[in-house]
Amino acid sequence: MSALPGVPVVLPLAAALLALFFPRPSLMRRVSASLVFLALLGISVWLLGHVKATGPLVLSLGGWMVPYGIVLVADTLAAIMLCLSSITALVCTLYGFAETPARNEHPLRLPLLLLLVAGIHLTFLTGDLFTLFIAFEIFLISSYALLTLQMAASRSRRALPYVTINLFGSTLLLCSCAFAYGLFGTLNFSEIAVQSSAMVGDIRLDVLGLMFLLVFAIKAGLFPLYYWLPNSYPALPTPIAAFFAGMLTKVGVYVLIRMFGTVLPPELVWLHTLIAWVAGLTMVIGVLGAVAQSRIRSILSYHIVSQVGYMVLAVGFFSPAAFAAAIFYIIHHIIVKAALFLVGGVVLRIHGTDELDTRGGLWAAAPGLSIVFLLQAFSLAGIPPFSGFWGKFMIVKEGLSQGQWALVTLSLVASVLTLVSMLKIWLGAFWSKQPEGVPLRLTPSSRRMTAVASVLVAASLGIGLGANYFISIAEHAAQETLDRTSYVNSVRAINGGLERGMQQ
Amino acid sequence: MTAQLDTAILVAVMAGGAIYLCLSRRFLRVLLGFLLLSNAGNLVVLAMSGDPTGKRSATIHPDSDPAWSVDPLPQALILTAIVIGFSVAAYLTVLLYRIYVDEGSATTTGLERPGRSDGLDEGLTR
Numbered sequence: 160m161s162a163l164p165g166v167p168v169v170l171p172l173a174a175a176l177l178a179l180f181f182p183r184p185s186l187m188r189r190v191s192a193s194l195v196f197l198a199l200l201g202i203s204v205w206l207l208g209h210v211k212a213t214g215p216l217v218l219s220l221g222g223w224m225v226p227y228g229i230v231l232v233a234d235t236l237a238a239i240m241l242c243l244s245s246i247t248a249l250v251c252t253l254y255g256f257a258e259t260p261a262r263n264e265h266p267l268r269l270p271l272l273l274l275l276v277a278g279i280h281l282t283f284l285t286g287d288l289f290t291l292f293i294a295f296e297i298f299l300i301s302s303y304a305l306l307t308l309q310m311a312a313s314r315s316r317r318a319l320p321y322v323t324i325n326l327f328g329s330t331l332l333l334c335s336c337a338f339a340y341g342l343f344g345t346l347n348f349s350e351i352a353v354q355s356s357a358m359v360g361d362i363r364l365d366v367l368g369l370m371f372l373l374v375f376a377i378k379a380g381l382f383p384l385y386y387w388l389p390n391s392y393p394a395l396p397t398p399i400a401a402f403f404a405g406m407l408t409k410v411g412v413y414v415l416i417r418m419f420g421t422v423l424p425p426e427l428v429w430l431h432t433l434i435a436w437v438a439g440l441t442m443v444i445g446v447l448g449a450v451a452q453s454r455i456r457s458i459l460s461y462h463i464v465s466q467v468g469y470m471v472l473a474v475g476f477f478s479p480a481a482f483a484a485a486i487f488y489i490i491h492h493i494i495v496k497a498a499l500f501l502v503g504g505v506v507l508r509i510h511g512t513d514e515l516d517t518r519g520g521l522w523a524a525a526p527g528l529s530i531v532f533l534l535q536a537f538s539l540a541g542i543p544p545f546s547g548f549w550g551k552f553m554i555v556k557e558g559l560s561q562g563q564w565a566l567v568t569l570s571l572v573a574s575v576l577t578l579v580s581m582l583k584i585w586l587g588a589f590w591s592k593q594p595e596g597v598p599l600r601l602t603p604s605s606r607r608m609t610a611v612a613s614v615l616v617a618a619s620l621g622i623g624l625g626a627n628y629f630i631s632i633a634e635h636a637a638q639e640t641l642d643r644t645s646y647v648n649s650v651r652a653i654n655g656g657l658e659r660g661m662q663q
Numbered sequence: 664m665t666a667q668l669d670t671a672i673l674v675a676v677m678a679g680g681a682i683y684l685c686l687s688r689r690f691l692r693v694l695l696g697f698l699l700l701s702n703a704g705n706l707v708v709l710a711m712s713g714d715p716t717g718k719r720s721a722t723i724h725p726d727s728d729p730a731w732s733v734d735p736l737p738q739a740l741i742l743t744a745i746v747i748g749f750s751v752a753a754y755l756t757v758l759l760y761r762i763y764v765d766e767g768s769a770t771t772t773g774l775e776r777p778g779r780s781d782g783l784d785e786g787l788t789r
Contacts, residue, residue, distance in 0.1 A: 289740055296747045303754055312765040315758075319771075322758060323685070326697050326751060330704040333744050337708040340737065 161656075163209075164218040164233040166202055167241050167280040170195060175273035184264040189256050192269050196249035199276070203241035210238045211635055215649045217286070225654050226350045230286035232650060235636040236486060237283040240413055243493045244283070247405045248276050250615050254501050255398035257607035258508070265309055272402070275301035282410055286650060288336050288346040291414065295332060295378070299325050302407065305399050306391065314394040321391035324384070328377035335370045342367060348422045349650035352643045359426045368430045371418050379411030381471060382441035385464045389448060392463070393456035397504025400456065404463055405497035409489055412470045419474060420482060420640040428477075435475025439566045442468030442573040449580040455503040455513040455588060458580050459496070462539065465573055466492050472570060473554045476561055482637035484553035487630055491546040491622055495538050498615035502532045505608045506588050509599050515584060520593025524601060528609045529589045531616050536585065538619055540578035546623035549630065670710045677703035688770045690759040697755060701748035705741050712737045 174195040181188055210216060215234040219225070233241075252272065255264075278298025285291050303325075306318045340346055342363055343354040358364045373384075380388040388408070392400055419431070445465030452458045470492065473485035503513060505528055510518045522529045538545035541552075551574060558567040593599060622629050639645070677699055684696030712734045719732050763769045 289743075293743065293747070296751070300750065300754065303751075303758075307758060307761070315762050315765045318758060319762060322755060323693070323697070326755065327685075327700070329747075329751070330700050333704045334707045336740070337704075337711045337737070340708075340740075341711040 161216070162218060163202075163206065164216050164231040164284055165220070167199055167206075167245075168231070168277050168284060170199060170202075171273040171277040171280065175270045175277065178270040178273060182266040184261045184266055184269075186261060188269065189261065192252060192273065193249065193256075195273065196245060196252060196276075199280075200242065200245035200249055203238060203245045206233055207235065207238035207242055207632075211235050211632065215639070215646070217650050217653045219653050219657060222657055224657060225651055226345050226347050229290050230347065230650060230653070231284040232286040232348070232646075233284055234646070234649075235632070235639050236413070236416065239486065239490065239632065239636055240283045240409075241280060243409075243490060244276060244279050244406055246618065247402055247493055247497045247615075248272065250611060251398040251402040251405075251497065251501070253614075254401065254504070254608055254611040255396075257604060257611050258397060258504070267308060268305070268399075271301050271305050271308065272399070274298075275305065275402075279406060279410055283413065286348050288339055288348070288351070292329070292332050292336050296329060298407075298410070299329065302403065305403075306395060309396055310394065317391050317394040320387040324377055324387045328374050331370065331377075332374045335367065335374055338363075338367055338370065347650070348417075349647040351422050352424075352647055355422070356424045356643075359424050364423075365427065365430070368419075368423050368427050371423070372415075372430060372434065375411045375415045375418065376437065377411075378408070379415065379467050379471065380408045380441075380464050381437050381467065382444050382464075385441065385445065388464055389452075389457055389460040392460040393454065397501065397507065401497040401500035401504070404459065404500045405493040408463055408467050409470075409493055412467060412474070412485070412489060415471060415474055416482065416485060416640060419477070420637075421643055421646050424643075425477065425641070431475050431477040433475075435472055435563070435566055438468045438470075438472035438475055439569040440468075441465065442472065443569055443576075446573045446576040446580065450576055450583070452580075453515050453587075455506055455515065455584055456500070458584060459499050459503055462499075462577065462580070463496060465577065466496070466539070468573070469551065469554060469570060472566060473557065476554075476557050476563065478557060478561070479634070479637050479641055480553070480560075481557045482640060483630065483634040484550065484557055486636050487553060487626075487633040488550035490629055490633065491538070491550045491619065494615050494619045494622065495535050495547065498535045498612055498619060499532070499539065501608070501612035501615065502528065502535065505605055505612065508605050508608065509601060510588070511600065513588070515587030518593065518597065519588060519591030520599065521589040524593070524599050525605075525609070527606075527613075531609060531613050532589065533585065534616055535619065536581040538623060540581055541574050542578075544623055544626075546619050546626065546629075549623065549626040553630070667710055667714055670706065674703050674706050674710070677706065688772050690763060690769045690771075694752075694755060694759055698752055701744075701752065705744050705748065708737050708741045708744055710737075 178188065210233055215232055218231040220229045275298050278294050278301060281294035282291060285294055303322055306321060307315060339351060343351050345351060355364055377384045392404060395403060442465050445461050445468060449458045449461035449465065452461060470485045470488045473481045473488065507513045512518065538547040541547040555567055555570060681696045681700035681703055684692045687693060715733050
């Protein structure tokens with residue numbers, strides 16, 4: 160029971176190692192991997208329900224007292240992220256099975272995906288800074304490997320910007336860890352929270368905050384550090400691209416919420432303003448990039464940049480309502496983005512290219528796929544009653560109540576441009592006529608792929624129609640994240656249990 | 664802490680040189696730049712042990728006085744960071760070699776020939 164926060168990390172890690180012992184891709188291996196992701200989803204949902212009812216679960220690894228040992232903390236926000244990552248991983252894996260026959264599957268894809276999930280889950284659960292660094296490295300190294308695993312010769316150069324900027328970011332994160340240790344004498348989040356509150360006004364705290372912002376802005380793809388993202392994502396195989404698009408930048412957003420909400424004191428107001436303006440520029444620049452593209456996956460990649468801007472804008476507004484909006488937006492965005500990448504993959508499979516200018520005719524040939532795309536496109540653009548509308552509505556409402564007219568205007572402009580670029584995909588790939596003599600490759604496999612993608616569409620529709628419930632979860636998570644005292648208390652509370660254990 | 668000015672200067676020189684090398688067009692220099700950068704980062708971590716002058720390594724011994732031993736935690740951190748840096752350097756080496764083989768060029772300018780396929784269409788993957 161108390162070891163439960165460790166399970167979402169240990170389970171995929173063990174499965175990844177086990178999968179290496181059975182290198183031959185087979186049905187058995189595929190079923191086992193799906194079951195692992197399904198189990199992860201089950202555990203995460205149960206964890207979310209439990210944590211929401213009874214407060215954060217804390218696990219001390221090795222039984223050390225709190226400021227000395229490594230702790231895993233599962234609070235509501237972490238549990239939400241675990242659920243999202245599990246469901247995205249499950250659907251993307253199933254999509255991969257529908258796309259590639261077992262004999263063509265690369266033997267390392269599943270182990271690396273499991274390792275990636277383990278690293279991401281450790282990022283969500285960790286309660287100290289250095290474990291955060293290690294978790295980042297675990298999932299970054301897995302993502303490097305996945306990026307280049309089946310890359311054709313003509314696109315291997317696309318991996319270079321992703322790898323180099325992340326290497327730079329990792330070194331910066333390591334230095335930030337070192338500075339935090341030098342400043343506070345501890346790496347534990349809860350102890351840093353206590354010590355940093357006492358240091359408000361110290362310029363060193365501001366510099367540390369700025370370094371964290373820089374590091375996680377690289378990971379989240381914020382302006383002006385986003386250029387690696389639209390360059391590398393379109394080159395990935397579809398299921399991997401969908402998982403990356405859904406999760407990886409959002410890990411950066413999660414850590415921003417965690418660092419600025421829980422770990423660093425709320426008095427760093429100038430940093431929050433900086434975050435909000437950087438986010439505002441990210442939204443507009445990202446969507447302008449999207450409008451200029453003519454490939455589905457490139458447009459969608461630029462949309463990630465723009466959408467991350469929305470979430471981070473809400474983080475920059477820095478209030479419980481704004482954090483709730485950011486968390487709800489993350490819930491909405493991960494599902495929708497992964498679904499859109501999967502749809503883009505089906506279009507790529509049917510057309511052989513995702514170039515919009517030369518192909519078309521999918522509305523007539525594949526109405527199911529078209530409806531799936533249309534639903535998600537409306538959701539991304541923020542048309543009611545889809546999930547994107549509620550996220551944007553919450554952010555705009557909070558922005559107006561804080562009097563941030565300029566930023567709200569930027570977000571509305573970005574929203575309209577998002578719709579324009581989604582219309583571009585719609586007109587190019589679905590609505591326009593297919594040129595003569597170019598066959599559409601509609602196969603049972605492409606129909607299976609559509610079916611898998613529609614699972615995520617159903618989830619996103621559920622989020623949009625049941626928005627009330629999801630907003631209440633997001634509000635709970637936001638309050639918990641911003642309540643630094645109770646975070647510290649719940650982490651320190653395990654010391655009592657450990658002492659009792661020693662006396663017995 | 665004040666006596667660690669020499670470490671700070673060393674880190675600054677290493678990081679500066681590393682960034683100069685990383686911004687180069689040649690792959691080999693980029694690789695060396697990142698190796699240097701990760702070592703600069705490791706030195707920053709090591710410096711957080713505090714001023715080592717007159718201190719001994721931390722040992723678990725009843726006679727050892729904590730006041731006279733260095734902080735052992737950064738040394739544990741740096742070991743982890745070295746291992747991670749090493750594995751990432753290995754990956755970067757292979758990636759740069761792979762790009763060299765694929766593109767026939769070991770500079771970034773060679774990657775920007777106009778009028779070539781961007782390789783994003785299906786069918787080129789296999």
